[in-house]
Amino acid sequence: MKKYVSLAAALALATLSTNAFAGQAFVRGELGSSETEVSFDGFRGSESDTAAILGGGYWFTPNIGVEGHVGSLYNKSVGYDEELDLVSIGAGLVVKKNFGADNTGFFIGARAGIARMTAQVREDTWDVVDDESSTKPYYGVNVGYDFSRRWGLSLNYDRRQGDFSGVDVDVDTYSLGGEFRF
Structure with a gap:
């Protein structure tokens, strides 16, 4: 994992220019649907649920930045007043290309980084009964209009993966996002 963080930091620093420090901080909210696929010992199953992600970061240039996010990818009742949650926390690089004047108009973008996905069983009182985490790369693409x-x-489309004691979890998220830059 250290090599991924080092690579991300090196790429971010390599893209800095003299006008890099005139960049913009941003916050982003995304709401959509996650398709969660679980594989264990030859068994495969999938289910959809609502995903909500809050993120933020900094655009060093109009085309290159860094981001962090936290969000809920999956939440279902498992009975006995308990719920199963999949939560993601991550950090990475973002790139985009605007096709309008002054970095406005239609754009395409991509992001990649490291995400820590946590599967947790909790009681309705928010007490965590059990949890396990997995840290793996994530990636995504987007199209939009500034x-x-x-x-x-x-x-947006994002792909996150986790491995929880031999249970492989793949989460594909499709969402609508809004970004405010200041």
Whole structure:
């Protein structure tokens, strides 16, 4: 994992220019659907649920930045007043290319980084009964429209994976996102 973090830091520093420090901080909210597939000992199953992700970061240039996120990918009742949650926390690099004047208009983008996915069983009182985490790379792509240099909307696809004691979990998330830059 250290080599991924080192690589991300090196890429971010390599992209800095003299105008890099005139960048923009941003916050982003995404709401959509996650398709969660579970594989264990030859068994495969999948289920969809609502995903909600909150993120933020910094655009060093109009095209390259760093981001962090936290979000709920899956939440289901498992009975006995307990729920199963899949939560993601991650950090990575973001890139985008605007096709309009002054970094506005339609854009395409991509992101990649490291995410820690945690599967936890908790009681309705928010007490965690059991949890396990897995740290793996994540990636995603998006298309959208920046209405101004301050805000825009996007359609996003992200892929996250986890391995919990031999249980492989793949989560594909499709979401609508809004980003505010300041």
